[in-house]
Amino acid sequence: xxxxxxxxxxxxxxxxxxxxxxxxxxxxxxxxxxxxxxxxxxxxxxxxxxxxxxxxxxxxxxxxxxxxxxxxxxxxxxxxxxxxxxxxxxxxxxxxxxxxxxxxxxxxxxxxxxxxxxxxxxxxxxxxxxxxxx
Amino acid sequence: xxxxxxxxxxxxxxxxxxxxxxxxxxxxxxxxxxxxxxxxxxxxxxxxxxxxxxxxxxxxxxxxxxxxxxxxxxxxxxxxxxxxxxxxxxxxxxxxxxxxxxxxxxxxxxxxxxxxxxxxxxxxxxxxxxxxxx
DNA sequence: CTAAAAAAGACCTATAATGTCTTTTTAGGG
DNA sequence: CCCTAAAAAGACATTATAGGTCTTTTTTAG
Numbered sequence: 001x002x003x004x005x006x007x008x009x010x011x012x013x014x015x016x017x018x019x020x021x022x023x024x025x026x027x028x029x030x031x032x033x034x035x036x037x038x039x040x041x042x043x044x045x046x047x048x049x050x051x052x053x054x055x056x057x058x059x060x061x062x063x064x065x066x067x068x069x070x071x072x073x074x075x076x077x078x079x080x081x082x083x084x085x086x087x088x089x090x091x092x093x094x095x096x097x098x099x100x101x102x103x104x105x106x107x108x109x110x111x112x113x114x115x116x117x118x119x120x121x122x123x124x125x126x127x128x129x130x131x132x133x134x
Numbered sequence: 135x136x137x138x139x140x141x142x143x144x145x146x147x148x149x150x151x152x153x154x155x156x157x158x159x160x161x162x163x164x165x166x167x168x169x170x171x172x173x174x175x176x177x178x179x180x181x182x183x184x185x186x187x188x189x190x191x192x193x194x195x196x197x198x199x200x201x202x203x204x205x206x207x208x209x210x211x212x213x214x215x216x217x218x219x220x221x222x223x224x225x226x227x228x229x230x231x232x233x234x235x236x237x238x239x240x241x242x243x244x245x246x247x248x249x250x251x252x253x254x255x256x257x258x259x260x261x262x263x264x265x266x267x268x
Numbered sequence: 269c270t271a272a273a274a275a276a277g278a279c280c281t282a283t284a285a286t287g288t289c290t291t292t293t294t295a296g297g298g
Numbered sequence: 299c300c301c302t303a304a305a306a307a308g309a310c311a312t313t314a315t316a317g318g319t320c321t322t323t324t325t326t327a328g
Contacts, residue, residue: 001142001221001222001223002222004226004246005286006285006286007285007286008135012242028303029305042287045307047305048307051305051306058304058305058306059295059304060305061293061295061303061304061305062301062303062304063297063304064295064296064303064305066305077242077245085135086135088135088136089136089137091137092138107150107264107265107267108150108211108265111211111260112138115256115257118253119136119253122248122249123249126245132241139316141316162273163273164273173318176319178274181274185274192273192274193326194273194274194275194324194326195271195324195326196270196326196327196328197273197326197327198273198274198325198327199273199274200274
């Protein structure tokens, strides 16, 4: 249960690698993919998602590539994971009140809310800087 | 991410319902399924799994059905979830050391270990008795 | 012996995961 | 103004998992 997909793992590897490089140094996708051992076409899709929400900044054309969208200590693991895996939802019923038709009598509900919050807190306290440091 | 499957949700609903009934009272699968609104054939598969590991006790033949395998306060939500969803594994790399070829240098590893432990702790502290009480 | 019930196993469909391939857009340098 | 390098976009393919159903077998009380 709760297993990160390949996509999620690749995403983390890729962006952590980027965070480990000198800031402002534009990195080729192909170089990143080779460095973290991920299929380049797949990583491309992932970085496109990152780019859309500003986690990375992309430059097209000759001399193009990627840099982090913000300082590595301002990007959390939570953001990275949720960017590619979607929100952390232990159960449908935590998405919104009323989603669960039995939520009035359901004693399980608060447990999932608790799980969700604990996990989010944990991931939110980890920055790319921490992950990238030697 | 981390979403419980239908199977997991049905499993919880079914066994919590069983826990809410008078102990020692044998319940028909068809009755449980109707009460918690789950396809009976699907719930049958789930209860077969429960039965194999002793979470419930089954009686075959006329007058048969299911009761809890132990007192409701001795069964945790963690056991129920892991019985049908498998172990709680935020990432492959936490399964065993060496599973992750990069685990020596991987700073993400301890985060997943932490997530795993926190979630297991949370679920382990919830008993069927708590979940079944009005 | 019969009927009621769970167990077991084969089967099926839809969706998501995990990619690949091709075409398009953008931009820098000669 | 081309040419080339690079990312963006979108269609496509394959496999695994989710979410079931259906049929047959086994067990057991009466």
